[in-house]
Amino acid sequence: MTYTISDFQSISSNGFNVVLPNNTIELINSLSKHVGSPSYIKTPVFNKRENTGNDTERKRRRKFKAQDTSWGDNLKNDANTKSNIVFKAPTPKKTLTIVESTTQSVRSILNKIGTSNTDSMVSSLIEIIDDMLECGDDITGEDVHNISENITNVMSSNSFYSDVYSQIYVYLLDKYSFIQETLQSKLTEYIPSYNNVIDVNPDENYDLFCSKNKENDIRRANTLFFTNLSKHHKIESSILVDFIMKLCEKIASNIQIPDSITMIDEMIENISIILSNNKEIYKELDKKVSFSDDKDINTIGKYLLMLSKTKPKTFAGLSTKSLFKLMEIMEELET
Numbered sequence: 001m002t003y004t005i006s007d008f009q010s011i012s013s014n015g016f017n018v019v020l021p022n023n024t025i026e027l028i029n030s031l032s033k034h035v036g037s038p039s040y041i042k043t044p045v046f047n048k049r050e051n052t053g054n055d056t057e058r059k060r061r062r063k064f065k066a067q068d069t070s071w072g073d074n075l076k077n078d079a080n081t082k083s084n085i086v087f088k089a090p091t092p093k094k095t096l097t098i099v100e101s102t103t104q105s106v107r108s109i110l111n112k113i114g115t116s117n118t119d120s121m122v123s124s125l126i127e128i129i130d131d132m133l134e135c136g137d138d139i140t141g142e143d144v145h146n147i148s149e150n151i152t153n154v155m156s157s158n159s160f161y162s163d164v165y166s167q168i169y170v171y172l173l174d175k176y177s178f179i180q181e182t183l184q185s186k187l188t189e190y191i192p193s194y195n196n197v198i199d200v201n202p203d204e205n206y207d208l209f210c211s212k213n214k215e216n217d218i219r220r221a222n223t224l225f226f227t228n229l230s231k232h233h234k235i236e237s238s239i240l241v242d243f244i245m246k247l248c249e250k251i252a253s254n255i256q257i258p259d260s261i262t263m264i265d266e267m268i269e270n271i272s273i274i275l276s277n278n279k280e281i282y283k284e285l286d287k288k289v290s291f292s293d294d295k296d297i298n299t300i301g302k303y304l305l306m307l308s309k310t311k312p313k314t315f316a317g318l319s320t321k322s323l324f325k326l327m328e329i330m331e332e333l334e335t
Contacts, residue, residue, distance in 0.1 A: 099143050102132045103150040110154060110168075113161055122171045125151075129176065148182040156186065156225040157218045166228035173234055183229075186222065187239060191246050193219055199262035216266055223270045227277045240274055241284050245300055247271055251317075252291040252303070260317040268322040271304070272329045282333045305330055 020028075096104065109124045132139065132147060151172070155165040172179045197216070202209040226243075229235040247267045254260035275282050285301035292298060297306050307318065308326035 098139050099146045102147050106151055113164055118167055122168055144178050148178045152182045157221045159221040159224055162224045163228055166225055170232050170234055197263045197266045220273060223273045227274050231278055237281055237284055240281050244271055245287055248300055248303055249291050255315040255317040258316045261319045264317050265319055265322050268325055272325050275329055
């Protein structure tokens with residue numbers, strides 16, 4: 001069967017009749033009985049649609065109602081109308097510097113932790129670094145320094161994988177002197193970083209609040225990283241003992257100042273990280289202290305033990321949170 005254009009126009013304007021076969025009507029009646037709906041029309045009637053020229057005009061007006069009233073003129077002049085679509089030139093791909101490219105490759109390798117063993121990751125990292133060093137005149141001493149810092153920052157700021165990263169870092173320390181220099185710089189910057197610890201009200205400055213929390217998280221990750229390196233004998237235990245000594249000195253000089261609570265909280269949190277992850281350090285806290293007049297509290301270990309046994313609100317700068325933290329770690333170490 002074929003249809004002409006006039007057939008389509010006739011159907012569009014006048015509709016059409018549909019006659020269902022008897023077996024289809026019987027099937028509908030059967031379904032109706034099962035459904036049992038009293039309002040169900042057992043013999044559907046498909047009425048012929050009456051369509052007039054006015055209906056066609058009404059549809060046309062509705063279709064173009066929201067469009068510009070000049071749409072007809074625009075169609076007539078379409079050939080002379082310029083497109084208002086602006087095609088932007090594609091942004092050229094940024095060329096990475098040696099520092100950026102190497103750092104990106106290092107991150108890519110470290111992100112595979114859990115799917116690759118340590119030895120293969122070390123081999124890949126060494127290959128990347130060696131390729132970078134072989135760039136000759138294209139790489140400067142500053143580039144090497146920046147890459148070394150980036151590698152160290154990536155590996156020292158992840159608490160979750162700190163143990164594995166510290167194992168990998170040991171190999172890099174043994175092979176590259178510039179990695180050793182970067183580690184020494186981070187150790188030197190560690191204690192002064194506590195001078196930046198401040199209490200921030202998130203309702204007053206939420207961005208600063210988030211920034212300070214991020215700094216604290218990185219500091220704690222660094223503390224854990226240093227502690228893990230000490231277990232691998234790449235940082236002398238005396239360095240961590242000295243850290244605890246200096247932190248205790250700061251605590252002692254600020255413990256009566258209420259505004260020092262946030263700073264002291266951070267110090268005790270990091271002391272706890274060191275002692276809970278390398279209990280051997282506690283055995284070395286017999287170093288004499290100069291900030292206590294009490295002859296019975298003349299070592300770092302005894303000072304921390306004394307703090308853990310004080311009652312809440314004894315010291316204005318010592319929060320209940322820090323007190324319980326000390327009680328927990330000292331009880332663990334003393335047993």
